[in-house]
Amino acid sequence: MSEPLATTPSDPTGTDPVPGFWDPLRTTTPSRIGLNRTGDAVTTRHLLEFRAAHAAARDAVHEPLDVPGLAAAVTAVGLGEPAVVTSRAAGRSEYLRRPDFGRRPASLEPLDPLPRGRDIGIVLADGLSARAMAEHGAPLLQALVDAFAGRWSVAPPVIATQARVALGDHIGTALGVGTLLVIIGERPGLSVADSLGIYLTQAPRVGLTDADRNCISNIHPPGGLGYAEAARVTVGLVEGARALGRSGVTLKDTSRPALDGNARSALD
Structure with missing residues (x-):
């Protein structure tokens, strides 16, 4: 049995033992x-x-979301001035210690001025990376609006702070939207700290689980999924969800072309 390749203690620079291999x-x-x-x-x-x-x-x-800055960028997209809702978590520390608080709103009164019954509702939530929302939230929202191309009516966006995904169910129910999109900062890792995810829920209502949603993750150009591609996949899921009348495990992403026989064989 051969020993693993390694540099020797006499190699203080730590140079690659097999140059170019990796x-x-x-x-x-x-x-x-x-x-x-x-x-x-x-x-x-x-x-x-x-x-x-x-x-x-x-x-x-731990970084808090710059709500005024995000609200200004979101307003510029043209869907109307966003409402701001916060969860029951009083601060970032409680948000991290009590995930259940992040799933429930402190109050839904900020939604009162918004119209009801639109086809699509959009929530922009800080989640576990406010940095991701600050950097990518408004450009991704713009890409979604461009991809929708006027096919559906869209409610003015809602900004949610100290938020978990399920907080969107309360917002979607209150607004009476047919399809809810929660754009949220994903859990940072040691490679990416600014990634967004989109969670789609058809006919949102309080008490749904992750099995009732579809997720598009790893949105953080240039290293991750780009805005236009994420929007394209979202449109396909919205079309499928509205046709089926539900989302989640029964809804599949059909936006990508089917593999031909050669490609399928290569994956088997």
């Missing part, structure tokens, strides 16, 4: 693979990069 693989993933070593430890550079990524993820979780 390079093609590193282009396919942001994961930390094939890290160089110095003796039995990773190099100082890799260690500092890891600590910086960990700090960025922590900052993304």
Whole structure:
């Protein structure tokens, strides 16, 4: 049995023991693979990069959402001035300790001025990464509006703070929308701290579970899914959900072309 490749303690620079071997693989993933070593430890550079990524993820979780800034950017999209709803979580610390508080609104009175019964309602929620919402929320909303191309009536957006996905069920029910889209900051990782997800729920009502929703995740160009592609997939799911009258495990993404026989065989 051969021993794993490693640099020797006499190699203080931690150079790659097999130069070029990992390079093609590193282009396919942001994961930390094939890290160089110095003796039995990773190099100082890799260690500092890891600590910086960990700090960025922590900052993304704890950083509050700039609501006025997001509201101005959302208003510029042209769907109307957004309402702002907060969950029962009093602050970021309680939000992290009590996920159940993040699923329930403190009050729905801010929704009173908004029209009811539109085809689509959109909630922009800070979730676990306010940074993701601040960076990508308004551009993604614009891409969705462009992709909808006037096919459905869209309610003015709602900004939700200290929010979990299920908070959208309360908002969608109050607004009486047919299809609800919750755009939310996803849990940061050590590779990406600014990723958004879109959760689609047909006929939203309080008490639904994740099995009743469809999710499009990893939206963070340029490294992740782009705005236009995410919007295209969303349109396909909205069409399917409205045709079926439901969303969740019974609704499949049909926006991508079916694999031909050769491609299917390659995956088997």
